[in-house]
Amino acid sequence: MDRMKKSDGEMLQGTLDMMILRALVMGPAHGHTIAHVIEHTSEDVLQVEQGSLYPALHRLEDRGWLESYWGASENNRKAKFYRLTSAGKKQLVLETNRWRQMARAIGLVMGE
Known part of the structure; x- marks a missing residue:
């Protein structure tokens, strides 16, 4: 499957937020792992850029939907x-x- 190019359109902010929340259902993770989970589960169609990911994580934390703490990553580096x-x-x-x-409604309009 072809990767979605930037010219195909940016991921909607709310969609990224929802996918970040979904990626954390299985437990705490740091940013790199969150991005990897989204990319892997989308069969690498969706690519999460750091410039989008970290502002989204901070926004979700400000809204009270996430909390953060410092710990050691898999390679024993300090990570949030x-x-x-x-x-x-x-x-x-x-x-x-x-x-x-929304997906159902769009599918109906598109005749699917």
């Missing part, structure tokens, strides 16, 4: 880890339902 809060879990459910409704 993020985890879902209970408010973040609730927000993920809302965003997932909204996404499914």
Whole structure:
């Protein structure tokens, strides 16, 4: 499958936020791992740039949907880890339902 090019359009901010929340369902992770989870689960169609990822992580933390702490990464380097809060879990459910409704509606319009 071809990778989505930047010219194909930027990922919508809300979509990235939702995917970050989803990536953290299995437990805390640092930014590099979050990006890798999104890329891997999308079969490398979606590429998450650091310039988008870290502002999104900070935005989600400011909203109370994530919390962070410092720890050691897999290669024993200092890294900031993020985890879902209970408010973040609730927000993920809302965003997932909204996404499914939108995807269904677009599919109907496109005749799928």
